Amino acid sequence: MKISGNNIRYAALLLLLFATSVLGVQAEIRHIITSRDGLSSMSVFCLHQDRSGYMWAGTYEGLNRHRGYDIDVFRSGFGETGEISGFLIEKIHESDDGALWIHSNYGYDRFDPSTMRAEHHPEINGSYQSGVSPSGMAVAMEADGTFYYYDRKARRFRKAELSESRYSDVIGFSFDGNERLLVARPHNLHAYTCRPDASGCIHFVLADTFHFNTAVKYMCRAAEGGFYIVDEKYVIYNLDENLSELKFVCGINPPARMRGLIGGLVCADDRIVVGFKSEGAMVVSPSTGAVRLLDIPFGVFDLYYDNNQHILWAATDGGGIYTYCNGPFDFDSDFFSDFSDLNISKQARALYHDKNGDYWIGTKGDGLYQLSRDADGRSVQHRYTVANSVLSHDMVFNIIPGRFHDVLWLGGEGAGLCYYSFADRRIKRLDVPDNPQFRCIHAVAEVSDSVLWAVSNWHGLFRVTLDNSLSEPRIQSVTQKLVNISEHGSSQFFTIRRQGERWLWFANRENGVYRLDLMTGEICNILFDHPLAENCLHFVGRGNVPACCPRSVAHARQLLCAFVLA
Template identity: 25%
Template sequence: MKKFTGTHLLCFILSLVTHINLCAQEFYFGHIGPQKGLTASSVQCILQDYQGFMWFGTTDGLFRYDGYGMTVYRHNSRDSTSIGSNYILTLFEDTDSTMWVGTSSGGLNRFDREKEQFIRYIHLPDDPNSLSSIFVSALTQARNGDFWAGTWKGLNKIELKEGTITRFVHDEQDPNSAPSKWIHAICEDSSGAIWLGTEGGLSHLDMQSGKFTHFVANPNIANSLSSNSVNAVIADRDGILWVGSSSGLDRFDREKQRFMHFNTDGGVLSLFQESSGALWVGTGNGLLHFDTKTYQSTKYIHNPQVSWSLNSNIVQSIYEDRTGVLWFGTRKGINRLDKQQRRFKHLGHNPDDATSLSNNGISAVHAGVSGTIWVSNWGDNGLQINKIDSKTKRIIRSLPGLQSNDLQRGGG
């Protein structure tokens, strides 16, 4: 028979006292790595296709996950129908359920599911109807059907039916021309305008005029963009534009043309709004769950002592599948978060911590009417009483004047 420790007993009893949050629940991050066939560690992008398969774009190939194992697609220099590069930058499935893969040095790849082959679209110096670069880093499809590809050398609009490509090129003499820097992110807002996150700031394309407006960081203007290195841009369901850069998170007020800055304790690498409306912010120093109404956030980081914590603090990609499960790509593989699965945070004795329980030998637990938790321990010094504040989780040991029968009469 399995023996219960004091901390197991405490958490079991308190789990029955539903109005008290002493054993604070934490998110349980499941990990997918080599044991499931994900042999590449750095996950750049994530997609669920119309068939339900999960796709992971990595720095060493494209992986398809069926819930049990992986199928990997890698570049083969002897096979022109293989994927153009092993370094995957972005994934997208269009309205016709065609999957597109943007790569580093291998151009844009269209996946033929029936033949399990890739058709490549690359840059050809003498062909203006080709992509502006073989480095394709961002993809999206507008509501009107326009398909956009951001590259390391500008923006491209692709007519999927005709197969034609229009390049938007930078003109040094025209301040309203396309940005010249590497495009990291593309999004469409509620008005149909296109926003670009680039290495030269944030750019806005007015679809009617065809003109670009550029927003850049200015150290002399407090409400300007916080950094010119913009890695992620999303328009939330309320029409608010959120910008993730190397300096943190910005909220853009389009009426006042001002940016509100939020410290994320690390540069922002990825942004995603989940179905509940909350914003997930992937940074180089952990993962933030951000409330867009209150501006409050909860941070999740890797803890080597906790097997279900985030497996890396570098969160490069975020995705929510059709069942509401969240997927996070990091430098060490995939984290899978089903928010219905939780873990209890255990409280126990730590000889080096005066704010921990006085002993793990728990003999009784009582919840007072004010929410205070009383815990009695039997140890080398006999009966000891611990008072735990249910809000702050602060533990005070061996309160004077309390006897063991106080736990039966009540208190708190």
């Protein structure tokens, strides 16, 4: 049958399997983290990602650690070492040893994430500036100009002289890569070097001054190096580490002037994102000057961009944490109803592009579709069903290319194991009459030319021995692998993945995953104890074995068998 009047845009059919939100030009996914997710307060002042990848958020009601699937909250209090001195967390800094310095209204605490213990320093409180040097020295400047630095040996703060008496107009307080303390004001920036004396006390000596031609309103550290400067005309510059060159980046006036004070600024790939304390954030393209507003109806106090995962995090005043990420592809949606002769009315459950360039669609009740082109380049459709082939059921849930055999294994309902033979260009079926439980095979994995493993929707695991002396697969024997299923578990297995030459991973409904050692034959069960996982897995991937659950994704690390939901 020919498909008339339509060009098949195969890639778009993925939308029938995976949901994608399209905002504007790019596929952009927005997620909001709120108190319902465990956030201690909807007013979030600061964000920080530590070296382990955890996201930390300082809110109006304590310190939060976002672990991907839940949130740990560390509230204020003086009785417990794990509590933070103050309830309002304004800044989070990370030291060279992995400790976090928590800037709160009632103390500047050193918090160790590995032990969950806090070292309290309530003597520094109220309104103050804070920072941590690349070597891990924490510093603070109080409103009256009193300056402190942290003595690691004594585990306490010491006072030091700093020729900065005016606190109110400080717009930037940070360290550069050369261990110099930078204190920025609207018209100049002072750089101080740290010099210890014979007694071990540290003195801060003015080493350099950089003068701004136009008054500066905002300054922050740039993740890619140097500093971002925004002047009173809302022009963004980049100042290098040596304080020697100020480069123009882009202008954001007038849209920025309408929004007032800047709460955060980050570089996200080739774009600049600016958040405003009054309301919202904008994405600016420095090359074109194009401006796009993000749909954040709250003030933005801080921004963070994860360069590894390409996720933008925004701390808002009353709206929790907004995250944005771009999908790896942009999709143009085509529905089955758009193709007059493609009569698919059921859900699509499998999609595969084979070595010949043909596309295969497995459906939940309409059989298997093969979309190809004839010698003249015209689109041709072949539909395989129970009525016109040996397909055992019209539900096809999986399409797996053969590893040692020139076939496509078809996972689905019905008796036996079906496959498509490239040599004969037709569907074939492997039946096992003496084993009626060998049915509803959803997935297979070939471990050699004579052995494959199969998982059943109802009857567990099977080891299948094939006769490799023939040109096409033939079953010699089938052995059912018995596994210990918990009282509330299920014998339903949905997928299987091979890891190297030794391990097979099986995903079970309600009972976690099973790992089979092909050398010893031993099989172990790994359960998920987190409620979001619900111990119901549908797909096990490659690499570190990510497993897809109904509401989350888990990663199993091979050696420790420890799972982290992401």
